[in-house]
Amino acid sequence: MIREDAADFIRLQKENNCYRQLSSPREKKSGGEAVFFCDFSSNDYLGLSSHPALQEAAEKAVKDFGAGSTGARLLSGDNRLFHELEEKTAAFKGKPSALIFNSGYHANVGMISSLCGPGDVIFCDRLSHASMMDGILLSRARFFRFRHNDAAHLESLLESRRKSFRNALIVTESVFSMDGDIAPLRKLTVLKEKYDALLYVDEAHATGVFGENSAGMVEECGLTSKVDILMGTFGKALGSFGAYAASEKVFIDYFINKARSFIFSTALPPSVIGANLAALEVVRKESFRRKNLLERVLYFRNRLRKLNIPVSSFTPIMPIILGKEEKALDISLRLREEGYFLPAIRFPTVPRGQARLRLSLTYLHSVEVLEKFSEKLCNILKDSA
Ligand SMILES: *Cc1c(COP(=O)(O)O)cnc(C)c1O
Secondary structure, eight states: OHHHHHHHHHHHHHHTTOOOOOOOSEEEOTTSOEEEOEESSOOOTTSGGGOHHHHHHHHHHHHHHOSSOOSOIIIIIOOHHHHHHHHHHHHHHTSSEEEEESSHHHHHHHHHHHHOOTTOEEEEETTOOHHHHHHHHHHTOEEEEEOTTOHHHHHHHHHHHGGGSSOEEEEEESBOTTTOOBOOHHHHHHHHHHTTOEEEEEOTTTTTTSSTTSOOHHHHTTOGGGOSEEEEESSSTTSSOOEEEEEOHHHHHHHHHHOHHHHTSOOOOHHHHHHHHHHHHHHHHOHHHHHHHHHHHHHHHHHHHHTTOOOOOSSSEEEEEEESHHHHHHHHHHHHHTTEEOOEEOTTTSOTTOEEEEEEOOTTOOHHHHHHHHHHHHHHHHHTO
């Protein structure tokens, strides 16, 4: 029964052009000769994944502490690198305390599910990442989704629903992963005060890219003290892997004692923590990376608009919404033939009928590459219109 259902599901995914396959931007041709695609899908916004400082720090950590952590943090898995990283992360984010999670997925699932329970209520942006949604479902709190970036809709939900519940939590991303747009953070901080809720912000795509100290969009907006729990990852702009929470000490203590994804999983290996420490250092010392990237975002945005390719984003994530899943697949395939890697993003990552190319810029894309690419993209889009 389960086997037949699985086969049926796969068949349906194929019929709906939603079937997913693994494919790498570093593929091998049949002849064995390696082909490198020009990657426009990566989250390595600052190019740190190939930075020698991160690689050397990872190697040194392996030599000093071994290849694996040997256990969960609360058992044998802890070491001084974690504490150093947590101190530096707290300082980086401007909060009293921080905690490392194995991934952003672990962080969102673990924290959101432990902050609320039956009798509580969670309000979340409709387009919040799957890991936040899973945390919400696991919490067994009631939840309401507000229209994307629509603070007025959130307020009407708070107005009508808040009073029937004990605790309330508002969750959002700061820079949205698939749309590259920015949450109305200031309004959310006003609403959370007015309706006695906690505010939880996922900075996965903002960490390292925005803010005077590269801490994220919340820093950029001057709202650090108003957001109760800041979450972000080391796997995107910071070039390595893992995630963090930054908050008051009471919440960090609470997560150590309550978040199941923290308690019941082997701690990250020393190499990763070493690389993350180096990443924070590089972000601090090489702020030109983030500044160059943001200049290039504006340059590329203007260029695409001149070519009549509608992009509205001011962040490195610039989706080109194509609608039908089939169309997104077709254009992605044609770009691949030209040597560009941009997988089609489809349901359930984005709503049905809003299939897109999720174009992301990084520090490593030169102006020449951007020029050539935008022309190719323009021709292919025209061709398939
Ligand atoms: C990538 C992402 C996560 C998950 O982080 P991982 O470290 O990759 O598990 C969570 N939230 C958002 C918004 C993301 O884009």
